[in-house]
Amino acid sequence: MKSPLLISLALAANVCLIPAHAQEQKTEQKTEQKVEQKTQQESVASATATSASNPAVSQEVTAPVAAPIAAPVAVPVLEKIDTVVGTGVEAVIGKTVSVHYTGWLRDPQAENQRGKAFDSSVGRAPFNFNLGEGRVIRGWEQGVPGMKVGGKRTLIIPSTLAYGSRGAGKGVIPPDADLIFDIELLDVIKMPEVEKIDSKLGKGDEAKSGNTVTVHYTGWLRDPKAKGQKGKEFDSSVKREPFSFTINGGEVIRGWDLGVQGMKIGGKRTLIIPAALAYGAREVGDGLIPANSDLIFEVRLLKVSAAKK
Secondary structure, eight states, rough: OOOOOTTTSSSSOOOOOOOOHHHHHHHHHHHHHHHHHHHHHHHHHHHHHHTTOHHHHHHHSSSSOOOOOOOOOOOOEEEEEEEEOOSSSSTTTTTEEEEEEEEEEEEEGGGGEEEEEEOOOSSSEEEEEEETSSOOHHHHHSSSSOOOOOOEEEEEEOGGTTTTOOBBBBTTTTOOEEEEEEEEEEEEEEEEOOOOOOOOEEOOOOOTTOOEEEEEEEEEEEOEEEEEGGGEEEEEEETOOEEEEEETTTTTTTHHHHHTTTOOOOOOOEEOOOGTTTTTTTTTTTTTTTTTTOOEEEEEEEEEOOOOO
C-alpha cells in the first residue's frame, strides 16, 4: 500500500507502456511480413527454375540490387542559452541547488517560442533539488549543471527529456510537448544528511539499494522544543497495512532512501530528515506538512526482498 504522504513528487518518472492496439498492429505487421517473404521466396524459386534453361534470364534475376538507404533520424537535443553568466559557486552533480524558474510550452509561432506559461516559482519560495538524483526531468538534470550562482539560463527541452508521451498536470502539459524554462540559480549548497538513530539493531537481511522493503512507520513534524523533537504527528502505518517501497526507486522522499539503507530485519530506527531531503519548499496534504519542514520518522523494518535483476 502506497502512502500519499511518502510518494515522491519528482517530475522525472519515465513510464513507457505499449497499448494493446499497438501490440495487435505488431502482430498484423509480422503476419504481413511472413506472407510477403513467402511470396518473394516463391518468386525467386520460379525465377531460378526459369534460369536453368535461359542463362540470359539468370543474369537479370541474380543481378545485385542496392538496398535503399534509410534517411538519418534527427535526435532531439537540449538547447542551453545563458542570458546572464553567474560568478558564484558552480552547480555540479551531488550538490543541492536553489532556483527560481518559469516554464512555458514551446510554440514556434509565439514570440521567442514561448507559448502558454504553465508554472513559475517567482513570487513564492525558491525550488530546491539535489542534482543527479533523478528527482526532476532529465532536461533539468542535464541543463542546470555548469551554471554558477547569479546566472540565468534558458533551457529549450525536447519532449523526450521532459514528460514525453505522458504529458503532465492533467493536460496542463500535453503529451509530446517541448518546453522552455528560464532558470535563475540562487544558491548551491552541500547536500544535507539524514540523522539516523538505531533504537534496536535487527538481525535479519540488510536493506540495500534496489531492495523492496516493507516497514511500519510513524511521522512527526520536527519541533526542537517538543519532547524528543517530535512535534505534531502527521501520519502512521501502525494501525493499518505496512508500507512497501523500493530503495532508490524514486518512490519515496529522498530522506527515506538514504535513511532506511543499512537497516536489518527486526530493527528500529529514528530518521531526522531535513526539509531538503523531504518535501522542500512544497506544502503537502493541504498544509498537513508545511513548506520547508524538517521531519522525524520512527521506522521498523519488517521484510527485505531481493533486488530485481
